[in-house]
Amino acid sequence: MNLPLSNHAYGEHALVLPPDDPTSHDDADISMETRLRMYRMLQEMRQFEKRAYDLFMQQLVKGTTHLSLGMEAVAAGFGAAMDTDDYTFATYRGHAHTLARGVPMEGVLAELLGRANGLLGGKGGSMHLTSVEHKVMGSYAIIGAHLTIANGAAWSAQYRRSGQVAVCFFGDGTTNIGAFHEALNYAAVFKLPVVFVCENNQYMEYTAIGDITAVRRPAADRAPAYGLEPIVVDGNDADAVHLVAAEALAHARSGKGPVMVEALTYRHGGHSRADPGKYKPPGELEAWLAYDPIKVYRGRLERLGVAAADIDAINAEVAAAVDEATEAAKNGPLPDPRAAFTDVWADGGHQWRS
Amino acid sequence: MNLPLSNHAYGEHALVLPPDDPTSHDDADISMETRLRMYRMLQEMRQFEKRAYDLFMQQLVKGTTHLSLGMEAVAAGFGAAMDTDDYTFATYRGHAHTLARGVPMEGVLAELLGRANGLLGGKGGSMHLTSVEHKVMGSYAIIGAHLTIANGAAWSAQYRRSGQVAVCFFGDGTTNIGAFHEALNYAAVFKLPVVFVCENNQYMEYTAIGDITAVRRPAADRAPAYGLEPIVVDGNDADAVHLVAAEALAHARSGKGPVMVEALTYRHGGHSRADPGKYKPPGELEAWLAYDPIKVYRGRLERLGVAAADIDAINAEVAAAVDEATEAAKNGPLPDPRAAFTDVWADGGHQWRS
Amino acid sequence: MAILTYREAVARGIAQEMERDDSVVLIGEDVAGAGGVFKTSAGLLERFGPERVIDTPIAEQAILGAAMGAAMTGLRPIAEIMFSDFFAVCWDLVVNEMAKTRYMTNGQVTIPLVVKSGNGGSLRFGAQHSQSIENWAMAVPGIKVVAPSTPEDVVGLMAAAVRSDDPVLFFEHKGLYSSKGEVPDGPIVDELGTARVRRPGKDATVVALGLMVSRALAAAEQLAERGIDCEVIDLRSLVPLDAATVLESLGRTGRLFTVEENPRMLGWGSELVAIAGDDGFWDLDGPIVRITTPHIPLASADSLEDLMIPSVDRIRDEIEQALKP
Amino acid sequence: MAILTYREAVARGIAQEMERDDSVVLIGEDVAGAGGVFKTSAGLLERFGPERVIDTPIAEQAILGAAMGAAMTGLRPIAEIMFSDFFAVCWDLVVNEMAKTRYMTNGQVTIPLVVKSGNGGSLRFGAQHSQSIENWAMAVPGIKVVAPSTPEDVVGLMAAAVRSDDPVLFFEHKGLYSSKGEVPDGPIVDELGTARVRRPGKDATVVALGLMVSRALAAAEQLAERGIDCEVIDLRSLVPLDAATVLESLGRTGRLFTVEENPRMLGWGSELVAIAGDDGFWDLDGPIVRITTPHIPLASADSLEDLMIPSVDRIRDEIEQALKP
Numbered sequence A, B: 001m002n003l004p005l006s007n008h009a010y011g012e013h014a015l016v017l018p019p020d021d022p023t024s025h026d027d028a029d030i031s032m033e034t035r036l037r038m039y040r041m042l043q044e045m046r047q048f049e050k051r052a053y054d055l056f057m058q059q060l061v062k063g064t065t066h067l068s069l070g071m072e073a074v075a076a077g078f079g080a081a082m083d084t085d086d087y088t089f090a091t092y093r094g095h096a097h098t099l100a101r102g103v104p105m106e107g108v109l110a111e112l113l114g115r116a117n118g119l120l121g122g123k124g125g126s127m128h129l130t131s132v133e134h135k136v137m138g139s140y141a142i143i144g145a146h147l148t149i150a151n152g153a154a155w156s157a158q159y160r161r162s163g164q165v166a167v168c169f170f171g172d173g174t175t176n177i178g179a180f181h182e183a184l185n186y187a188a189v190f191k192l193p194v195v196f197v198c199e200n201n202q203y204m205e206y207t208a209i210g211d212i213t214a215v216r217r218p219a220a221d222r223a224p225a226y227g228l229e230p231i232v233v234d235g236n237d238a239d240a241v242h243l244v245a246a247e248a249l250a251h252a253r254s255g256k257g258p259v260m261v262e263a264l265t266y267r268h269g270g271h272s273r274a275d276p277g278k279y280k281p282p283g284e285l286e287a288w289l290a291y292d293p294i295k296v297y298r299g300r301l302e303r304l305g306v307a308a309a310d311i312d313a314i315n316a317e318v319a320a321a322v323d324e325a326t327e328a329a330k331n332g333p334l335p336d337p338r339a340a341f342t343d344v345w346a347d348g349g350h351q352w353r354s
Numbered sequence C, D: 001m002a003i004l005t006y007r008e009a010v011a012r013g014i015a016q017e018m019e020r021d022d023s024v025v026l027i028g029e030d031v032a033g034a035g036g037v038f039k040t041s042a043g044l045l046e047r048f049g050p051e052r053v054i055d056t057p058i059a060e061q062a063i064l065g066a067a068m069g070a071a072m073t074g075l076r077p078i079a080e081i082m083f084s085d086f087f088a089v090c091w092d093l094v095v096n097e098m099a100k101t102r103y104m105t106n107g108q109v110t111i112p113l114v115v116k117s118g119n120g121g122s123l124r125f126g127a128q129h130s131q132s133i134e135n136w137a138m139a140v141p142g143i144k145v146v147a148p149s150t151p152e153d154v155v156g157l158m159a160a161a162v163r164s165d166d167p168v169l170f171f172e173h174k175g176l177y178s179s180k181g182e183v184p185d186g187p188i189v190d191e192l193g194t195a196r197v198r199r200p201g202k203d204a205t206v207v208a209l210g211l212m213v214s215r216a217l218a219a220a221e222q223l224a225e226r227g228i229d230c231e232v233i234d235l236r237s238l239v240p241l242d243a244a245t246v247l248e249s250l251g252r253t254g255r256l257f258t259v260e261e262n263p264r265m266l267g268w269g270s271e272l273v274a275i276a277g278d279d280g281f282w283d284l285d286g287p288i289v290r291i292t293t294p295h296i297p298l299a300s301a302d303s304l305e306d307l308m309i310p311s312v313d314r315i316r317d318e319i320e321q322a323l324k325p
């Protein structure tokens, strides 16, 4: 027999290593203002999620939570490129994408803690972060569907001639499910203003993407099947992402139809809190830690002349904000029991019979 | 706006015309025995379906039925290339594929008439023709699923090391549904012995495939997304199909994994009995009628020296067989009412409670 | 007043709402150029143009996803799932996304959309094209479920569905498409969650839906000749459920019958039995009888299909039998 | 005799059958290398090798299709759908294909397969990862539905499911995975369609499933202290349904309660009410009470989730209230 997984033991698949030149985008045409904004975002995402992890360990965060530690440059690069009115569609691994749109940390953290001041009043949880006010149109926890829903928002923007673009983030593993295919063809046929962003972090939950995918690049190698250009970007370099994001958004906004971007990155931790990450072959995590998006970006700022003290000041400001949000979340009241019975229907209630 | 269908009125899409050289495969390396077998199959499929149509018009066939008039060369070319033990998975448009495996006409026709001597005892109908005895593992009426089920039969063959190949026929419209994508990736990853055959007859029900598909060749242009070769064949020339079929089957049988073939063809009639076919642009049907698979093949046989009388004799034998099957079907008894209550479960019954 | 077929009424209801509100759009397979495979959208493309009436690929998840995303961002889409059996290929969008998103987001997201679909049997289409699946949807909190039985109701309930700010599954009965009925002129707007007493009666309450309504009425006529006076209620929508009308009737008649096309287990009738048990137990003068298709997939042969779906004769006989003193 | 966790029992049941029969194979996302995300297949890859224990892409339709096609052609596959909520993305394979193919082919095709899945709430996973969907499956003729509540039952019912020649959905309760119980040594083969009286009693019949069984038992203990003696029945499988055991008990107690985790409408309880109405109506001394999760998606916050799923206290109180003279 010739099964892909009979050629190697589980966990012994080939390593995918990061690029090794962090200077490649030092002279990219990106303003220092934008760069500092992205650096701050990276810090917010990182420090926020580390805090979420700590709270998890203290058993304050219930259920499950999926961190994107190590993948922040994708969220920051896109977040900084999007217009205020553009739509974000994220997954259960959506903390960073939510913060990237300016959603306050307190609401997100309080939601993880199941408090009344949570973004969703405790009814959604970590996997369903949504802030319509910030055009974060939801985080979706069942693989695939949200690509088709993002199409709908893009269709609406097209119909309303609003100039908005829908940006839809999803993982490498998601490229193998049916809804991915339906969404991509549909978007291409109707030239919808949507940008699909595959965060290829090399794994679905515990299985290496290469072990269960017929092509090497799960998104890019599928793009031509929808008449799209294959685009791959270094997902650990916020500047690289930012440039590609700006171009993709402009393309979609101009009516030329969808774009799909595959961003190569890596998650430092496990899939979710339950995962010890044993399937990662030796050396892989270390290589990606050495190419950590924050390290890459801080190095760049320093080479471009930003004083270490100024950078440290940003870090400290973010740390203070995270502390403040933590306090507010911890001090948040439990949801009113009556909240469990509201908003099944648009009339605010849950009655289904007379 | 830039919708594909706002560029042209419905029904005014570009014509897709057949090749115009029916002699291209005159010197293909195919034995006269096989060729005569294929010609007979073409006749059986054609005459059978014309009869089914007549019976429909006489209101003897109830419900719906989907004819493949004009598409027979695909079924004949593959049917003649498959081993007795290979599996067929067909769609609701499955008469030809069922006959191609040697399933007697009487059972098929009686099934269309809802009689007890029907292939399925009247419980399945036109859209679900199945004959496990002939390895026709079913005709499936909801788009997409059967590609994944064909994978399962191929997996079983691989596991049992039986050397069987599963051949799965589906339409152009089916390439846009999610299950197509899942099935293709799955088959490629596990190197399953399965051959996927897209019968591209240019239309889904009433909509031209080009109007709702992001690529020109709905199957072939997607093959690389699964690491497969794009293969397109003239689906109206049984010899062309036969050669490609033999190669595809050999590839799959040898353990090299799946193959996908796109066969270009055309249905002469409507999608189903209800369809007058108004969406076909002028000239299109005529061009394909001129390149009718039976006409093409009869011409070839004559050029290769088969006497017209011998060909006519085959036609007459088939006509007699169709008449006989018609009588047997018409004379078939109605199903025993008790049959409605059998075979929900493997114990033969339908009880679900004590 | 005009005589319309049920299928014409579907198109009329949609047209009425598209005329009124630019944000109403229609998508689905073959709904535009061909006017729908059941001709329930005939003429809409010509009238409202290709930006508002759109043919899609065969991609039910993409269709419902597009409808949902558009509904979340300002449109009021109507999507067609050609045969209701095909909900199974896009069920995730219905039960996990449309049904739950308002709740999960604490009311941030509103999803005003309608999914119309051809439902039910009697056309000899076999097990995969004949199902009555309104009970699948009823089991999922967050989805409204409508199933009209007359052309007039089709127009008015379609309007109500389009105007609802919640996702609505609109089940058109395939076996009724060519049936005819009077429809008043001018705009019609009905109300979800309101059952209709189609025939008043005092001996028994008979509740039916969709195709079963006319059969229940015919059975009631025959029973009347035998001295049994049935009240026939057309449920019209399962969610919201007008239990009050049923319970009120039961309070008067003391006996309840359901006539259901769905397979027996977990049809809407079982819920009605349970509700009557909760709220009307002491009104019951005898067991509630569910007259249903047996719990079996539908056979395609006409002679077999006719054995399965409740017929006028069977409805009449089961009621008569149960009421025998 | 060994003490096993429920999750270990799943792996043990599968191993028992794989050991016995080479045609039993296991596929699913992360079932092999990782031993399952719930660790219900831990050790099976090591024991049975990569031809029989296989990690798949995220492609639930492909997974169930592969299982079905293989079952039609000689294997007896077990497929995993990680969370039962995900059945919605592959429901077509279950309801339109697996459930109907034997019938439609007049018995030509046999489909001996098991789909195992983590079902149910109580883990604060929110609305899309906590559903109890056994009632979805129960509504579809042609699918067997099993939901064990103890480690011993897990082993024996898994064996029975694998040996069944019909497609079986095997619902493991996620909230029970870390629960423990005694499991006899050696092969265990149980029987589908057999309920178990977990506690005999004479005042009321309380029927429960999955996670609700232990809660019903705890409530019964508390009620016993208050002088109410409940018989608690663990239904174990919904299809086939052991209605006889329930009706027999009802015949003795005169009162029936169901304890259901599913949202209220069209849970298995409503079918039980209807069956009791059909066959046990004259045994009923009062309304049947369904104790269920309200008809609302599940909230993720622990404080809210605990309000929704029936708790021991709520079960106790609702029973006590209903039996008040």
Ligand SMILES: Cc1ncc(C[n+]2csc(CCOP(=O)(O)OP(=O)(O)O)c2C)c(N)n1
Pocket (backbone or CB within 6 Å): A093, A141, A142, A143, A144, A170, A171, A172, A173, A174, A175, A199, A201, A203, A204, A205, A271, D029, D058, D060, D082, D086, D089
């Ligand atoms: C339809 C469906 N199948 C399976 C899962 C379980 N699941 C949750 S996350 C995940 C892995 C997803 O991998 P990928 O798309 O690469 O995203 P990542 O988690 O790496 O960001 C799986 C299998 C799911 N949520 N939905």
Ligand SMILES: Cc1ncc(C[n+]2csc(CCOP(=O)(O)OP(=O)(O)O)c2C)c(N)n1
Pocket (backbone or CB within 6 Å): B093, B141, B142, B143, B144, B170, B171, B172, B173, B174, B175, B199, B201, B203, B204, B205, B271, C029, C058, C060, C082, C086, C089
């Ligand atoms: C999931 C699903 N969606 C829609 C349909 C309705 N339908 C039946 S046949 C058909 C067209 C299929 O087109 P194609 O795949 O090209 O096959 P053809 O009929 O041309 O042979 C459609 C849309 C269906 N059966 N299943």
Ligand SMILES: [Mg+2]
Pocket (backbone or CB within 6 Å): A171, A172, A173, A199, A200, A201, A202, A203, A204
């Ligand atoms: Mg991933």
Ligand SMILES: [Mg+2]
Pocket (backbone or CB within 6 Å): B171, B172, B173, B199, B200, B201, B202, B203, B204
């Ligand atoms: Mg076609």
